[in-house]
Amino acid sequence: MTTPTILRPASAREPSPDDVAAGASAAARPVLELRGVGKVYPNGKAALHDVDLSLEEGEFVFLVGPSGAGKTTLLKLLIRDEMPTSGEMILDGRDLARVPRRKVPELRRTIGIVFQDYKLLPTRSVRENVSFALEVTGTPRGRIRPAVDQALAVVGLGAQADQLPTTLSGGEQQRTAIARALVHEPRLIIADEPTGNLDPLISWEIIQLLLRINELGVTVLMATHNAGVVTALRRRVVALEEGRVVRDEVGGYHRDD
Numbered sequence: 391m392t393t394p395t396i397l398r399p400a401s402a403r404e405p406s407p408d409d410v411a412a413g414a415s416a417a418a419r420p421v422l423e424l425r426g427v428g429k430v431y432p433n434g435k436a437a438l439h440d441v442d443l444s445l446e447e448g449e450f451v452f453l454v455g456p457s458g459a460g461k462t463t464l465l466k467l468l469i470r471d472e473m474p475t476s477g478e479m480i481l482d483g484r485d486l487a488r489v490p491r492r493k494v495p496e497l498r499r500t501i502g503i504v505f506q507d508y509k510l511l512p513t514r515s516v517r518e519n520v521s522f523a524l525e526v527t528g529t530p531r532g533r534i535r536p537a538v539d540q541a542l543a544v545v546g547l548g549a550q551a552d553q554l555p556t557t558l559s560g561g562e563q564q565r566t567a568i569a570r571a572l573v574h575e576p577r578l579i580i581a582d583e584p585t586g587n588l589d590p591l592i593s594w595e596i597i598q599l600l601l602r603i604n605e606l607g608v609t610v611l612m613a614t615h616n617a618g619v620v621t622a623l624r625r626r627v628v629a630l631e632e633g634r635v636v637r638d639e640v641g642g643y644h645r646d647d
Contacts, residue, residue, distance in 0.1 A: 419483055420444045421577050421609045422468070427477035429463050429633075437463040438633040441477070445611060447577065450604045452620045453613040454643055455630035461613045464630070465582055468611075469503060470494050482577055499527055502571030502608075506583035508563045510555040510570075516542070517551040520570045527574065541569040545599060561592035568599060572608075579603065581612040585619070593619065617643035 422445040429438040438460045445451060455461055466472045467479060470486055479486040482500045489497050510519050520538045529537070542548050545565040555563050564584060571579055581600060585593035597619055604610045614620060620627060621642035629637035629645075637645060 420480075421447050421449075421482060422611075423478075423480040425478040425480075427464075427467065427474045427479055429460075429467065429472070430475045436633060438467075438474070441630075441633075441635055443628060443635065443638075445578070445609055447609055448604070448607055449626060450601065450610045450623075451612070451626045451628060452623075452643075453611060453628050453630070454615070454620060458632075459630040460633040461630055462582075463633075465580055465613060468580060469501060470497060495527055499574050500577050502568075502574070502576040502579040504564070504567050504571050504579065504581040504584045506586040508555070508567045508587075510563060510566060512555055515552050515554055516547055516558070516566050516569075519555065519566055520573050523570045523573050529574070537573050538569075541573040544572060544603065545569045559592075560588050561595060564588065564592075564596050565599065568596075568603070572603060576608065578609045578611065581610065581614075583614055584612065585614070585616055590618075597623070617647075621647045 422443070424441050424443040427438055427441040427443075428436070430436045441460075441464065453461055453464070463472070467474055467486070468481070470489065473487060481497070484497065486497070511522065514522065517538055520541055521534050524534045524537060539548070539551075542551055545568050547562065547565050547569060550558065550562060555566065558566065564587075568579075568584075579600070584600070585596050588596060593616065600610055600612065601623075621644075624640060624642065626640050627637065627643065628635060641647060
């Protein structure tokens with residue numbers, strides 16, 4: 391049986407002509423690079439100051455910091471909900487500031503987004519919620535069903551494909567949201583407090599799922615306040631305080647953990 395594309399590690403996928411053409415240059419560059427990024431709102435509040443950050447392909451990075459540290463602002467910049475006041479933001483080789491508004495949906499195909507509150511469409515089934523992510527980006531109809539089935543297989547929701555979100559547990563709803571983020575095979579998944587509404591046991595199941603997706607070659611940036619998870623996993627931690635990166639190292643939630 392042939393392994394679906396979305397289930398294969400990036401290194402095991404068949405290269406497309408575009409992959410061959412992009413070749414070494416794509417492999418050499420970071421998935422995401424921020425250089426001197428700042429954000430000042432019209433009311434004069436400075437949310438980010440001179441942020442430098444680089445994410446390499448296949449990394450799993452925690453973004454931590456107290457409320458008001460600038461995490462939410464940074465994530466909004468990454469998905470082009472907002473624009474930086476200064477600096478450069480390079481995603482998959484493209485300068486976010488130079489992407490025309492009409493091209494933003496295309497840009498977001500390289501990013502999968504997972505929210506704390508799931509943001510599912512309540513009147514659509516699990517399958518329809520996941521397929522919607524492809525429909526709005528103009529994916530040919532014949533490619534949608536196989537891609538959705540593959541994404542649901544990754545998150546273990548094949549049997550729940552025809553259920554409505556209201557019939558699912560919190561963990562299953564978040565799995566649906568992760569399948570939606572994964573379905574267009576992004577290079578980067580941004581997870582904003584994905585376990586914030588879940589109990590500890592289900593939270594660990596969601597973290598394990600994100601780790602498995604990361605093992606497939608997808609870069610993951612996860613914003614969280616869950617100190618226990620961060621400290622237990624000992625991955626790279628980027629800490630923000632008052633809009634500045636104050637720590638960027640492998641370790642626990644706190645510097646001394």
